Amino acid sequence: MSRIVYVNGEFVPEEDAKVSVFDRGFMFADGVYEVSSVIRGKLIDNEGHMVRLQRSMNELDMPAPATNEEIEAIQKQLIENNDLDEGLIYLQVTRGPADRDFAYPKEPKPSLVLFTQKKNVIDNPIAETGISVITVEDIRWARRDIKTVGLLAPCMAKMQAKAAGADDAWLVEDGSVTEGSSNNAYIVTKDGTIVTRYVGNQILNGITRRAVLALAKEHDYNIEERLFSVEECYEAAEAFVTSATMFVQGVVKIDGKQIGDGKPGPVAKKLREYYVEMALAEA
Known part of the structure; x- marks a missing residue:
C-alpha cells in the first residue's frame, strides 16, 4: 500500500501527488522545509520546527500557506493515515506556481507538501x-x-x-x-x-x-x-x-x-x- 501524502489541500496516494511544473520550488529552489521526528505516533519538539519555518518564510518574504495550527493538524492526520509509529514528517513550502521570472510574483499562492518516512530513530544501529x-x-x-x-x-x-x-x-x-x-x-x-x-x-x-x-x-x-x-x-x-x-x-x-x-x-x-x-x- 502506498503512502498517503498531502499536497495543497488534498490527502492523496503518493503516486497521484503532483505540483505544477511552474512551481518556483522546482525552478528556483524558492522554498523552505522542516523535518520533524515522530515517536510512538507523536510529534517531537514540533513547536520549534514551526517557529523556525515561520522565520525562514519571513526571511524570504514568503507568505504562509496555512497557520501553524493548521499545519500541525495536517501532520497529525498524516501520522494517522500512514499508521506511523516511528520516523519523520517532511514539510515543504514554496512560493508556488508562476511564469518563470527571477522577480517574486506579486500575489503568490504558496505550495504546501508533506509526507512521512518510517525510520528507526531511537534504536538506530x-x-x-x-x-x-x-x-x-x-x-x-x-x-x-x-x-x-x-x-x-x-x-x-x-x-x-x-x-x-x-x-x-x-x-x-x-x-x-x-x-x-x-x-x-x-x-x-x-x-x-x-x-x-x-x-x-x-x-x-x-x-x-x-x-x-x-x-x-x-x-x-x-x-x-x-x-x-x-x-x-x-x-x-x-x-x-x-x-x-x-x-x-x-x-x-x-x-x-x-x-x-x-x-x-x-x-x-x-x-x-x-x-x-x-x-x-x-x-
Whole structure:
C-alpha cells in the first residue's frame, strides 16, 4: 500500500501527488522545509520546527500557506493515515506556481507538501558504531540560517564522503568547521568541554541542537560556542553531530583519523540518552 501524502489541500496516494511544473520550488529552489521526528505516533519538539519555518518564510518574504495550527493538524492526520509509529514528517513550502521570472510574483499562492518516512530513530544501529566523516570545502550560499530546499551543495558533499568511503562530510570555511552536510557538528576537548560553532548566518540553528545544548547545560557540561578548526577535530577526545533524524550521533573518524578510542564517546552517548529520555517523555 502506498503512502498517503498531502499536497495543497488534498490527502492523496503518493503516486497521484503532483505540483505544477511552474512551481518556483522546482525552478528556483524558492522554498523552505522542516523535518520533524515522530515517536510512538507523536510529534517531537514540533513547536520549534514551526517557529523556525515561520522565520525562514519571513526571511524570504514568503507568505504562509496555512497557520501553524493548521499545519500541525495536517501532520497529525498524516501520522494517522500512514499508521506511523516511528520516523519523520517532511514539510515543504514554496512560493508556488508562476511564469518563470527571477522577480517574486506579486500575489503568490504558496505550495504546501508533506509526507512521512518510517525510520528507526531511537534504536538506530549506527548509534552504537558511530559514523566517519571527511572535511570538504563549504561552497554553500551565505544565508545558511534559512532552511531552504536549495540542497545541491550538501548533496555533493555527501557524495564526496561516500566516494571516500565515509558516512558524511563536515563543511569547512576559512579553516573552521561550519556544520555537517545535514546536521550540526561538535567536538569534545580533552578537558570535557563541548565545542560547537556559534549561531549566525553561517549555520542552521538546529532544533535538536538547541535541545541538546539545553540538556548539556542542565547536566553541568561546560559548553563553548565558538569557531573550531579541523586540526582541533583531529585532537579532540570525541566528536558528534545532532539532527532531528539522528538525535545525537557519535563521530569516530575524521579524514581517516580515529577520534578517541574509535567508538562513540561518553559525552555523546550520555547526551543521546538524555535526549531520547526527553523525547520519550514528550511522546
